[in-house]
Every structure is written in structure tokens, then in C-alpha cells.
Amino acid sequence: MSEQERTDARTGETERLAEVIRIIDRKLLKEMSVQGERRGDVVGIRQEFWDDLAINFSDETELGETWSSIVQQAELLAERERSHRVASEAAERLAHQHDNPYFARIDFAEKAAASNDAGEGAAGETAEPEVIYIGRASLVGDDGETFYIYDWRAPVSSLFYDHEPGPASYETPGGEIAGELTLKRQFVIRGGRLRHMFDTDETIGDDILQAVLSEKSDTAMKSIVATIQKEQNRIIRDERHRLIVVQGAAGSGKTSAALQRVAYLLYRYRDSLTAEQIVLFSPNPVFKGYISRVLPDLGEANMRQMTFRELIEARLGRRFDAEDLFAQTEDLAATEGTREGDARARAVRYKGSEHFFETVAAYLDRLKREGVVFRQLRFKGDTIVSADEMSRQFYGEYGEDSFGDRLAKLRRWLNGRLTAWVDDQLQEPWVEQAAELLEEEDIQRAYVSVRRKGGFHEGAFDDEDKMTELLLRQAAENAIGPLRRAVKGFRFMDAPETYRQLFVSRSLFAACAPDGRLPEGWDWMAQRVEDKLGRKELDHEDATPLLYLMEALEGFRKVEGEVKHLFVDEAQDYSPFQAAYLRRRFPRARMTVLGDFNQAIYAQAEDSGGFGGWTRLAEPSDTAVWRLTTSYRSTKPIVELSKRILKPEDAEGIRPFNREGEEPRLIRCRDRAHLAELAAADVTALLAAGHATIGVIAKTAQEAGDACSLLKEQLGEDVPVTLVSGGSANLPKGVSVLPSYLSKGIEFDAVLVWDGSAERYGQERHRKLLYTVSTRALHVLHIYYTGELSPYLT
Structure with missing residues (x-):
């Protein structure tokens, strides 16, 4: 194209853009007018709702007309509210379009x-x-x-x-x-x-991509619709496969592609799919906040987000002090190299394995014949139904039925026993005392019940007796309310004790194991389960197996059956056991799992073999495995350094996008005080240079806390420094200090690695952790160290 042709083309595009902006402005004014009118309608209807009604309860006809009038007014209000909401959404979308x-x-x-x-x-x-x-x-x-x-x-x-x-x-x-x-x-x-x-x-011109990637970072992820690459587009629009597995290098756009895929699915199936039917598992609360703006910016509601920790807390948090993955990681780091630490690490790896999943599955099959531990129903020291009675009903009376049918019949039987017990207690003094303390609402309910049955009218002679019986029964039912709720929630089965039984008998465990063998360190594991459950504590490695056993015993009645799409980010950090559990919890969902096995930093996934635990969840014909090899996040020098951290075979295939930048700096320090002094000086310089987000990443939470304190001393109050913890939900502007495992999936303009020494990152298991923290940087990477430099950086 000649220079004149280029000039003419730009003139034509500028004129066309002006025309489109005029159309957008006209539509925006129209929607804002409708929005204002509907807002006035809504306010007016709400203010005059009862004034416009002729209320008459004198007889059934007037009551019906009154009710009809209320319904009509409510429907009119709902219609105006919907119209106002649609106009508001349209106006917001048009306002975004005016800008771009x-x-x-x-x-x-x-x-x-x-x-x-x-x-x-x-x-x-x-x-x-x-x-x-x-x-x-x-x-x-x-x-x-x-x-x-x-x-x-x-x-x-x-x-x-x-x-x-x-x-x-x-x-x-x-x-x-x-x-x-x-x-x-x-x-x-x-x-x-x-x-x-x-x-x-080209698919997407390098000029545009260079411009976008060179922009400063933000505290929230941005949409990438203008720079989606061909390989990302295949992932976004894949409608054929039930399981999509994406292995992508750090910064290759895995998460961005996943979020655009959510937006695409909501658009493609807008008549049959809602945001509530899509669930995304995020690695931590910080990441949840980081990606929360992408879908609203595209005009879509956010899908449901949760962490695996929240799933565990929802079911087990009230019964146990349940350890989370981060606390487990900190404990393993603190006991690293000790006999206790090595035993715990073995247990963590084993309990996340497919071998253990198959063992628990076999145990569940065995529980269909024998072994479920029941919890007796007691009231004030008296046994209403014993555990042995429940077991006889379950395995004897209902033994020929399916497990689920047996459970339903046992629940009905227990409710019948509770009702019979209430009948027997009506004449007991404690019931009469409890009835005297009933709330006025309970008394009114009893009166209405008797009146509905024809009581309290001329000729009735036993109304007072009926009323008394109802109040006594209500008092007794109130007293055993917790037992009724326990029966409804299947808590008459003791899932924790049933789980513990698997570790009581060596022969039972071996009989359930697929190869008939006990794992290395079984005795230590068995004692650990005994001690922890006895104190109402739960190790993280026991949480998923217990959750699986509990929900399997209940027939997975609380599964997310309405969820149609499940997304799992940082999937390499999930154990094979957790992957199999999620498949059973979300049985109808199509799954999209994303991760990078070079960033597998948790012990529970060390033996997972990459994505093997995920790819076996569906038939090969229903599975697509995609690889994203180009790293767009970091500059070419940063990608080249991070590749050297990995083993050559793991780094093979990772390609940096051709974006130049300053070389990463390896900075030797005399001691921690000197490290803090140099890092503080660099923070000041980086902020002055316009870098909006700076991540100071330490290995553990304790180190992050120490680093934060030292930096605050050096920088004073003029520079805000925020310690990001496992409970943080938002990433702040400025300087964030955080432990390595909370940095996953997040990016910063500049990353300062706090102590990349051989002491902190010297073992083979630290290699991927160091790679992970180094690849969080967009433009600048500084690695400080005391003593000897990590061997993976030399």
C-alpha cells in the first residue's frame, strides 16, 4: 500500500468511526431517556403501591379481588424494574463502546x-x-x-x-x-x-500485540479479545469435547483464554446457559479478586468462583479445624529435612494419589455390605435409637435394597422412631415445663391448627384438650429439633469415624488397596489420623478423601448437578484424588482445566505425572489436549532467564514473544538488612519510573512478613507496602509483599524476589517454585540473595 493509499484509508476509517460514534451517542441518549422514565415509574409505583389498592378482607370474594389487585401491581412493578435494568445495561454497554x-x-x-x-x-x-x-x-x-x-x-x-x-x-x-x-x-x-x-x-499483528503487552500492569486482569491468538481461539470456541486440558507456559494466556471461553459460552448458549451454571475453581482468594473484572467488562455476569478450600470449609469447617493447602505448605517447609517432615510429605503425596482413591473406592464398595459407623440418637443422656439398631435396619431389614434406597428408608424409619418417642414423652414433666415457655408464635400456630379442624366453635367440647396436646407436642418437637435436622442431613452416619476405621486395621486397608499392599509409612499415617481426628483437627491431605467418603455415603445428594461447565485453573496443583472427586461432584459438567506442570509447587501433586489425573477423567474421543508455548507476559530476557531455571526437557518448546526489555538482575547482599536496603532503593526507583504494581515475593508467609516489616522501616510512611495473606481478596496498587504460593496466576510490572539463595531455593523440589515466582514479572525482574546464589540461577 502506497503512502497516499494509506492516508486515504486512514481518512476513510476516521470518517467511518465518527459515524459509528454518532450512532452510539444517539442510542445512548435514547437508552438513558428510557432508563430515567423507568426509574421514575419504579419509584412512583413503589410509593403508591398500597394507595392504588382497594383492600377488602370481608369475605372470600373480596379477598380474591384484593389478592388479584396486589398481584397485578407487583407484576407491573417487576416489568418496570426489568425494563429499567435492561436500559441500564444497554446504556453501560454503549458508554463502553463510545470509548472503544x-x-x-x-x-x-x-x-x-x-x-x-x-x-x-x-x-x-x-x-x-x-x-x-x-x-x-x-x-x-x-x-x-x-x-x-x-x-x-x-x-x-x-x-x-x-x-x-x-x-x-x-x-x-x-x-x-x-x-x-x-x-x-x-x-x-x-x-x-x-x-x-x-x-x-498475521493472525494478530505484532505491532498491536507489542503495544498491548508494553502497557503497565493493573490490579485486575484485562480482557484480551483484541489480541486473542489462533491457538487460544481454538480453546475458546471448542464445543465438541467434554474435557479440555490446556498445558501452557507461564504467561501464555491460559487464564485469559479460559475467561474469554466463559464469555463465548454465555453468548453462544444465551438461551440455555446462565453464569450460575458455570463454576471456576481459583487457586486462592487473591486470584479470585484479580480476575473478577474481566467478564463484566465484556458485558457478562461473573460465573461462580470458589477455591477448593471454600468447598472443604462449607462441608467440614463446622466440625473440624481443617488445615488449608497454604498451612500444609508452610508446615512442610518448616519441618523440611526432619524425620517428621519426611513422613508427612510421604503421607501428603500418597493421599493425593490415584492408588489411594482406588483404595477408598474399594472401601466404599465394601461398606455396602458392612462397616458403616452409625451415630446413636440421644436426648439428655437417654438413647432414643442406638447405633446397633440402625446397623441392623440398614444391613438387615433393608439389606437387599440399593445403598441409596436403604439410606432413604433408614431416614424415614428414624423419623418414625422420633415421632413415637415424642408420643411417649407427652406426659413427662419436662414437656409440660417446656410448653409453659413456648413463644407466643407457637401458641398462635396451635390455635390456628385447631380452628382449621373445626375447633373453637359452638358445640365443640374438647378444644382445650386438643390445644394442650398440640402445645405439648410442639414443645417436645422443639426440643428434638437438632435430632430431626441431624437425620435430615444424614448425620446419623459417622463419616469421620468410618474413615478412621480404614486406618485401624492393616488387613482391611490391604484388602481395599488395588495391589493388596500398604503404602510406605502406613503406620505413621494411621497414628496421625487417629491423633488428628481425636482432637477434631483435619490435615489437608485427609480433607478430600473424607469429603468424598461422606458424600458417597450420602449418595452425592448435594452434588452440583445443575452446573454445566467446570473450569479449574492452576490444575497442576490438584492431586489426582482431587481431580477424580471433582468429576464426581460435578457429574454433568463439561470440564476445562488449565495449568503448567512447570509450576507444580505443592507436595500433593508431585507424583501426579503432569495432567495424568485429569486426562483419565474422560474418554480419549471426548478429550482435547492443547499446548500454549508462547510466553506473552514477560519480556524476552525474563523468559530466557526463567527457562534456564527449568530442566532442559521441561523448558523445551517455551518460546518468548519478541518483546525486548532490560536484563534481569541478580543482586548479591551481605545480609538481610542489606537486602532490605537495596530492595527499598529499587522500589523507590521503580515507582518513580511509573511501574504501578511491584511484587516482592518471598518463599514462605513468615519470610513475607519479615520482608514487609523491613521494607516499611526503610521506606517510611510515604510508600504504602501491603502484606498479602491467604485471606486477602484484592491485590492493592503499589507494593505488595506475598509468599510464593499466593503469586500464582498474578502478574506485576516489576518483581523483586526476596532471597533467591541456595539456602532458600537449593533443592530440586524448589526449582519449579523459583520458576513460578520469576515468571510473575512483566517488565522488570530483580533477584536478591545472601550467601550462595541458587544453583538454578547460576
Whole structure:
């Protein structure tokens, strides 16, 4: 393209942008007007709701008319509220579009499928190119047919991500559309003004990508719809496979692609899929906050987010002091190299293994015949139903039924026994005393019950007796309310004790093990389970097996059956046991799991063999495994250094995007005080240079706390320094000090690694941890050390 042609093209695009901005402004004014009108309607209806009603309860006819009037007013209010919400969402979307309406243009000439009756348009010929502009959201003219902008998730938009100019095609629900891509153009539009324009032959032009990647970081992840790469687009739009496994290098856009996939699915299946039916497992609360803005920026509601810790807490937190993964990691680090620490590490690895999952599964099969431990129902020291009675009913009376049917019958039987016990207690003095203390609401309820049955009218002679009996029964039922709730929640089964029984008998464990053998260190594990459960404590490595056993005994009645899509980020940190458990908890969900086995830093996943625990969850024909090898996050020098930390075979295939930057610095310090002094000076310089987010990453939480204190002493009150803990939900601007395991998935303009010495990162198991913290940096990486430098950095 000549300079004159380029000038003419830019002039044409500028004029076209101005036209689109005018259309957006006109629509925005209209939506804001509707929004204002509906807001007034809603306020007015709420204020006058009862004034407009003719309330009359004198007889059944008047009561019906009154109720009908209330319903009509409520429906009118709900309709106006919905209309106001729709107008508000439209106005917000248009306001975003005014700033940046689109980011790409493609000209596509569709190939004719067949000749028409007049003999024109023979098969294979191409029509005139259609000009298509692509943005975060569509923009349609007032006629409802003219598309000024296509949503990036529309089928035709995939041409932009998947093809360069030339022959091209895209998939639609009706089949493949083929043709010729004659132009591919990218824009940078800010504040409604055209800043840059590029024509490109590449999937996504390096000029645009360089510009985006060179921007400063933020405390929240951004959308990448303007820079989605071809390999990411395949992941985003994959609708065929039930299980998608993504292995991606650090900074390769795994999480970004996953979030765009959520947005795509909500768009593609908007009539049958809601955000509530999508669940994302995040590695920690900090990461949850970090990614929380991406979907709202794309006009979609956030999917449900949770951490595995929250799942455990929801079911076991009230019964046990349950250790989390971070506390387990800190304990292993504190006892590293000791006899106790080595035994604990063996137990952690084993209890996350497929061998142990198969052992527990076999134990569950055995429990269908014998072995479930029941918990007796007692009231004030008296046994209402003993554990032996429950066992006889379960394995004897109902022994021929399925496990689930037996459980349902046992629950009904227990409720019957509780009702019979209440009948026997009605004449007991404690019931009469309890009835005298009933709340007025209970008394009113008893009166209404008698009145409904024809009581308290002329000719009735035993109403007082009925009322007394009802109050006595209500008092007794109130007293055994906790027992009723325990029966409803299946707490008559003692899942923790049933789990403990597996570790009581060596022969029982061996009989359930798939190879008939006990794991190394079994005696230590057995004693540990005994001690911990006895103190109502729960090691993290026991939490998932206990949860699985508990929910399997209850028939997985509390599974998330309505969830249609499950996303698991940092999947390499999940043990095979946890992967198998999630498959059973979300039985109908399609799964997308993402991770990097070079960042597998937790002991529970050390023996998982990469993603083996995940890929075996579905048939090969239903599974897609994608690899993302280009690292976009960090500059080329930072990626090259981080690759040297890994073993050569693990680093093979990781490619840095060609973005230059300053070389990482390895800084030797005399001692910790000197380290803090140098780091504080660098923080001051980096902030002055415009770096908005600086991460000071220490190995453990204790080291992070020490580093934070030392930096605050050096920097004073002028520079805010925030210690990020496991309970933190948001990443602050400025300087964040955090332990290594909380940095996963997050990025900073500059990363200062606090003590990368051989003492802290000298063992083989520290190699991936050092790689993980080093790859958090976008632009600047400083690694300080005392003594000898880590051997993985030399």
C-alpha cells in the first residue's frame, strides 16, 4: 500500500468511526431517556403501591379481588424494574463502546454454494466482499438488520482470529461458510479517537500485540479479545469435547483464554446457559479478586468462583479445624529435612494419589455390605435409637435394597422412631415445663391448627384438650429439633469415624488397596489420623478423601448437578484424588482445566505425572489436549532467564514473544538488612519510573512478613507496602509483599524476589517454585540473595 493509499484509508476509517460514534451517542441518549422514565415509574409505583389498592378482607370474594389487585401491581412493578435494568445495561454497554467501539475490520467475500435460477452465481464464485467490523459487543442499526459492529464471539468473527488474507472459512450452526478474506485491519481506538491502524497478514499483528503487552500492569486482569491468538481461539470456541486440558507456559494466556471461553459460552448458549451454571475453581482468594473484572467488562455476569478450600470449609469447617493447602505448605517447609517432615510429605503425596482413591473406592464398595459407623440418637443422656439398631435396619431389614434406597428408608424409619418417642414423652414433666415457655408464635400456630379442624366453635367440647396436646407436642418437637435436622442431613452416619476405621486395621486397608499392599509409612499415617481426628483437627491431605467418603455415603445428594461447565485453573496443583472427586461432584459438567506442570509447587501433586489425573477423567474421543508455548507476559530476557531455571526437557518448546526489555538482575547482599536496603532503593526507583504494581515475593508467609516489616522501616510512611495473606481478596496498587504460593496466576510490572539463595531455593523440589515466582514479572525482574546464589540461577 502506497503512502497516499494509506492516508486515504486512514481518512476513510476516521470518517467511518465518527459515524459509528454518532450512532452510539444517539442510542445512548435514547437508552438513558428510557432508563430515567423507568426509574421514575419504579419509584412512583413503589410509593403508591398500597394507595392504588382497594383492600377488602370481608369475605372470600373480596379477598380474591384484593389478592388479584396486589398481584397485578407487583407484576407491573417487576416489568418496570426489568425494563429499567435492561436500559441500564444497554446504556453501560454503549458508554463502553463510545470509548472503544471496535478493534478490527475484515473484508470477506463469501463463495457461492450453488447457482440460482437465473444461472448467476455459479458454485465456487465469490460475491462482493462484505465489510465486517469486530468489537467487544455488537451494534445494530435502528432497522434491526444493519450490523455496524459484530460481537467478537459471533461465528464470522473467528475469521479474524484464525486466518490471514486469502482462502478462509468459518463454522456456523448451519455448516461451514467458505470464501476469500481480502483485508485484515486492526485498530487502536481510545476515547473515541483512532490512534493507530495496521493492515496485517498475521493472525494478530505484532505491532498491536507489542503495544498491548508494553502497557503497565493493573490490579485486575484485562480482557484480551483484541489480541486473542489462533491457538487460544481454538480453546475458546471448542464445543465438541467434554474435557479440555490446556498445558501452557507461564504467561501464555491460559487464564485469559479460559475467561474469554466463559464469555463465548454465555453468548453462544444465551438461551440455555446462565453464569450460575458455570463454576471456576481459583487457586486462592487473591486470584479470585484479580480476575473478577474481566467478564463484566465484556458485558457478562461473573460465573461462580470458589477455591477448593471454600468447598472443604462449607462441608467440614463446622466440625473440624481443617488445615488449608497454604498451612500444609508452610508446615512442610518448616519441618523440611526432619524425620517428621519426611513422613508427612510421604503421607501428603500418597493421599493425593490415584492408588489411594482406588483404595477408598474399594472401601466404599465394601461398606455396602458392612462397616458403616452409625451415630446413636440421644436426648439428655437417654438413647432414643442406638447405633446397633440402625446397623441392623440398614444391613438387615433393608439389606437387599440399593445403598441409596436403604439410606432413604433408614431416614424415614428414624423419623418414625422420633415421632413415637415424642408420643411417649407427652406426659413427662419436662414437656409440660417446656410448653409453659413456648413463644407466643407457637401458641398462635396451635390455635390456628385447631380452628382449621373445626375447633373453637359452638358445640365443640374438647378444644382445650386438643390445644394442650398440640402445645405439648410442639414443645417436645422443639426440643428434638437438632435430632430431626441431624437425620435430615444424614448425620446419623459417622463419616469421620468410618474413615478412621480404614486406618485401624492393616488387613482391611490391604484388602481395599488395588495391589493388596500398604503404602510406605502406613503406620505413621494411621497414628496421625487417629491423633488428628481425636482432637477434631483435619490435615489437608485427609480433607478430600473424607469429603468424598461422606458424600458417597450420602449418595452425592448435594452434588452440583445443575452446573454445566467446570473450569479449574492452576490444575497442576490438584492431586489426582482431587481431580477424580471433582468429576464426581460435578457429574454433568463439561470440564476445562488449565495449568503448567512447570509450576507444580505443592507436595500433593508431585507424583501426579503432569495432567495424568485429569486426562483419565474422560474418554480419549471426548478429550482435547492443547499446548500454549508462547510466553506473552514477560519480556524476552525474563523468559530466557526463567527457562534456564527449568530442566532442559521441561523448558523445551517455551518460546518468548519478541518483546525486548532490560536484563534481569541478580543482586548479591551481605545480609538481610542489606537486602532490605537495596530492595527499598529499587522500589523507590521503580515507582518513580511509573511501574504501578511491584511484587516482592518471598518463599514462605513468615519470610513475607519479615520482608514487609523491613521494607516499611526503610521506606517510611510515604510508600504504602501491603502484606498479602491467604485471606486477602484484592491485590492493592503499589507494593505488595506475598509468599510464593499466593503469586500464582498474578502478574506485576516489576518483581523483586526476596532471597533467591541456595539456602532458600537449593533443592530440586524448589526449582519449579523459583520458576513460578520469576515468571510473575512483566517488565522488570530483580533477584536478591545472601550467601550462595541458587544453583538454578547460576
